[in-house]
Amino acid sequence: TRQQAPPPRDLYVLVHGLGGAPGDLAYLRRCLQKRDPTAIVHLAVCNSGPLKTFDGIRQGGSRLASEIAEVIERHPSLKRISVIGNSLGGIYARYAIKLLYTPSSGKVGGLTAQDFLTTATPHLGVGSxxxxxxxxxxxxxxxxxxxxxxxxxx
Known part of the structure; x- marks a missing residue:
């Protein structure tokens, strides 16, 4: 008989940068899926499309927090979350994590925070x-x- 795959326990959220698209992180998604085929590797889509990254960090971060919450709700077996943001996506991710964080439990969206990674993210702002x-x-x-x-x- 064919064994059923175990339910997903890990969620990886990948967040693109300024003017980007989910496909910008498709290679990373494939690598993570290959490493852990049972994990949910989610390419965030809420800030893609014309001008979606231009209405502010609060707006983009709030959209991302809502999208992450929806993914978590669809997969009740999830236990851990990792968020990876590229460039502005790292700023959005940081803001979304803040919104999803529950201080009393130390959880992010009800999940144990595993990793928060950013690449080329201007955490200290940008110059001219x-x-x-x-x-x-x-x-x-x-x-x-x-x-x-x-x-x-x-």
Whole structure:
């Protein structure tokens, strides 16, 4: 007889960066699935699409927290969560974890926090945009704030 796979216990949430798409982290997803075929490896989709990463960290982080909560609800067997964010995705992930964190239990969305990893995430903010010397500083600031909107201000 064919053995049924055990229910998933681990959740990995992968979060893309500014102007990105879930597919940006598809290779990492494949690697994690190969390493642990029973895990849920979720590519966050809530901040993909035109201009979705430009309305601020609070908005994007809140959307991500809601998406993570929905995934957890669909898989009641989950016990542990790991969140991996690339660039702005790391900032969104940090904000979402804060929203999902329960101090009394130390849990994130009701799950034990396993790992929080970020790559190329500007945890200390970002400097001026543009190519130094090629674009006047005033134009750099105007362009950055106009294009990235609330996200760059936060």
């Amino acid at each position: 945009y543009g190519y130094v010397g090629l674009i006047p500083e005033a134009l750099q600031k105007f362009g950055a704030q106009t294009i990235t909107g609330q996200t760059i201000r936060e």
